[in-house]
Amino acid sequence: MKPTIKDVAKLANVSISTVSRVMNAPDTVVKSKKTRVLDAIEELKYKPNALARGLIYKKTHTLGVVIPDIRNAYYADIIRGMEDASKKLGYSLIICNTDSDRNRLFSYLNTFYEKQVDGILYTSNPIYPDYYKELQRLNMPVVLVSTHSMEYELPSVKIDDEQAAYDAIKFLIDSGHRNIGMISFDLSDSIAGMTRYQGFVRAMREYNLEFSKDNICFINEFDHDPYAAAEELFKKAPDVTAIFTASDILAIGLMSYLHENKIRVPEDISVIGFDNIRMSRTSIPKLTTIAQPMYDIGHRAVEKLHARISGEEDDILREIVPHEIVVRASTRLIVP
């Protein structure tokens, strides 16, 4: 079996206290014993049991991550950012997919509680009152990632979705487009649905452009097939010259649909996405999009959580990280 501190103590012929001290306060033990202990540790390849330590320190150096679905490319970079920050700060990450399902979420939160994680990274879903109540009850540090809450005092890291959508539309308008469509997430999604929709509306209003419900199509879930939405949009608004989609995945799906229907991008229709996932660099044509700094969001979220875990009062509760527009080949200028 695995060697324990006792085995080391026996081999080095000292007490376990001394062994512990060699590891945690080496200066307090006399040289001769120290080397004996160190040799014994080396010989047995002894490594302390993190469970026992966690029990004493009430710290596990483990964080719980909940995300809707890791298959969604959007999360890949976020998690990578989390991972790198965690490594730097000495944490491990337990990652769980919720499928945006309440039961699954609660079940995982319960696991986190039992396993005594030091904090929770809650990614990309809205916070409902009962969610908040549960988080309160667990009484563990939480950081919201790519989501936030206006009702509750929860720390968060995300971009300004409304402004980002606004910027996307403004870019299209500045490029000469007047008849602009949007494929949006459902408005019940208060994070990526409502906000981006509102950005669209604000930009259109600000430039006095006409638009109606017909310019917009909604899809239900994140990875929902955008073909139907695209079809519906073209039926309702056949003469749009540009389409803004609420995610790159939707944009790529849309372009696939357009390709099949012999509609050229960007010659016939300009497409602008949202996220800047890796694939948007190699899509055909390369996708113009609103870039979220996904890696940074994940990275920053872990740092923020760490700050709260270690009791450092942390400056900004709701942190907004900058987005930017990345112009590639899926949009074109319209000269009137």
Next chain:
Amino acid sequence: MKPTIKDVAKLANVSISTVSRVMNAPDTVVKSKKTRVLDAIEELKYKPNALARGLIYKKTHTLGVVIPDIRNAYYADIIRGMEDASKKLGYSLIICNTDSDRNRLFSYLNTFYEKQVDGILYTSNPIYPDYYKELQRLNMPVVLVSTHSMEYELPSVKIDDEQAAYDAIKFLIDSGHRNIGMISFDLSDSIAGMTRYQGFVRAMREYNLEFSKDNICFINEFDHDPYAAAEELFKKAPDVTAIFTASDILAIGLMSYLHENKIRVPEDISVIGFDNIRMSRTSIPKLTTIAQPMYDIGHRAVEKLHARISGEEDDILREIVPHEIVVRASTRLIVP
């Protein structure tokens, strides 16, 4: 602070032993006390501390996962499969990115050891002698995922890469192609490099097709930019009519390159990929590819690891799961 079993015992006015029994062997405690304890648990919302339990049972119900880089779309489905199987079997997953770096790997293995994970899922990298030695030393159950080892007796789950590559080439040959190129991973990658290359060679030989080193280009790392490789390939072998790439990501990159250079797919060049990642369904054109059952691989790997953890002698050491060819729009028939 979190309520402990002591708090429950005090509130219910019984000993902690009784509380423990109510949770683990309810039939051995008399009804009146049982309800008192249950009420106390409910009132305090008591949940047992998994650290303390782990210390006793020598089980943490946690698995360690190492993967090269979670940003690679190929792993998304594997991890999802792992996750679902883990949930079913009662495990949590600690996920770590190694960047295929030895030091990072060893550091994570060490963490796994200290945190007393029940087993390790080692994904997608070859096993070098010192890796094996380290795994031996840790003395923890391991399952290799999308990789395997012929030298060592390690359980694994993967497809037959050589055969899969062979099938891809055979498909192209059957479609009338004679001059076939390949973009391959480096041959030092014994899992996805050498094997797929060998499948290519075997098929070409079997059909008496001429080919030389000029038909093949190698790229170094998984996500390496394939543009250079494509360029090199066309310089060396300008008249290929079909190209087999060792991954979908490479294929999509290649198609992007071809598009930029006004070479049409599949009219001028057929492209066949490998993996069947989600994006291959919406690429332009939709990608013909060798489908790996990524989700199943992940799922099966966890089941296999579970079997070994619970000491069930498990049938097949090196498990091969079936691949299949998915014909979409990036390849075409050549009529001579």
Next chain:
DNA sequence: AGAAATCATGAAAAGGTTTTCAAATCCAAA
């Protein structure tokens, strides 16, 4: 040299749980 201060060390408690063991209670049979 002797007293005082410093230093190194091990025993034991603590952290939260399960489990063994012995004591206490119960119930039925004699």
Next chain:
DNA sequence: TTTGGATTTGAAAACCTTTTCATGATTTCT
């Protein structure tokens, strides 16, 4: 009413560490 067996129960040990506390050893100072 005993006796005996079965059933419930709690105290204590165990899992592996860290840390406090007291003791013994060493050094420093007068």
